[in-house]
């Protein structure tokens with residue numbers, strides 16, 4: 247999806263993706279601009295199990311965390327769940343558009359979006375053969391790498407730069423030559439059919455949205471999409487839908503609607519709901535910015551000695567605390 251930072255020419259050896267020995271890793275050092283204000287030397291570590299830049303400080307103080315000594319922001323993390331073709335990606339795109347994030351350099355973006363599909367497990371050749379016949383269940387929670395999803399989101403929350411693969415729906419594989427770099431942002435949207443299914447992952451979200459589009463509409467959208475964009479034929483799409491997609495939606499996805507803070511009926515058509523969400527995000531960002539500014543220039547605090555309450559130790563203090571008696 248074009249909202250991601252596609253960096254085919256990144257310093258990462260993409261050909262190793264998913265095929266390295268678990269212990270194999272390599273390092274690269276780059277100079278990166280983070281947001282409008284910061285520049286940091288970032289050393290990134292790439293491993294099969296964890297494709298994140300793992301060499302930055304994990305310490306958080308409030309919403310500020312450190313990136314190799316440079317202060318970075320912990321983002322506001324929004325989960326966007328919903329059935330297949332409910333409009334999750336389109337809703338995320340609308341939110342980004344309304345927040346003025348689309349025609350913007352990837353590194354400057356305050357709002358970024360990550361797809362849960364980047365956390366599908368690597369399939370064995372036998373599983374790929376099954377998938378090609380529409381016999382693999384991509385809608386079951388076991389199809390996802392929960393640990394990696396959790397660890398990556400934790401890193402995102404810690405203000406780290408993370409690198410994730412994009413997903414190739416035609417070949418049912420993670421794209422080894424298309425690693426997405428997610429730079430620290432103010433808001434991170436994480437969208438997918440089962441983003442609220444895993445309890446530990448679910449707990450990480452500051453806000454949870456569920457895109458609720460009726461199943462006829464979803465199927466009517468999925469059929470042409472899968473044929474035109476994902477290389478399927480009609481029989482495959484319908485049999486996969488009946489055998490796996492529909493039952494898994496009912497068993498695993500639909501029950502997670504109860505965890506949502508906001509349910510968006512009709513998806514991207516619901517501009518009222520999207521406007522309300524965008525306004526809420528704006529308010530949160532403004533509050534966050536104000537509190538960050540306050541923490542960057544804290545008011546001067548002076549303690550007046552006990553017994554001399556009228557004696558001002560520092561005449562320029564903005565706040566005076568009295569020691570309790």
Ligand SMILES: Nc1ncnc2c1ncn2[C@@H]1O[C@H](COP(=O)(O)OP(=O)(O)O)[C@@H](O)[C@H]1O
Nearest residue numbers: 329330331332333334335336337467471514515
């Ligand atoms: N409100 C809408 N009206 C018409 N088509 C839509 C609408 N929302 C999404 N679509 C189309 O439906 C398909 C699935 O939408 P998408 O946002 O990718 O869903 P999801 O991310 O939930 O799978 C895409 O082809 C998209 O262009």
Ligand SMILES: O=c1ccn([C@@H]2O[C@H](COP(=O)(O)O)[C@@H](O)[C@H]2O)c(=O)[nH]1
Nearest residue numbers: 329330331384385415418419438439491
């Ligand atoms: O190789 C694959 C991987 C996934 N799928 C289907 O994709 C949807 C999830 O993506 P949405 O954009 O939310 O629709 C899921 O229902 C899987 O069935 C696939 O067909 N092949």
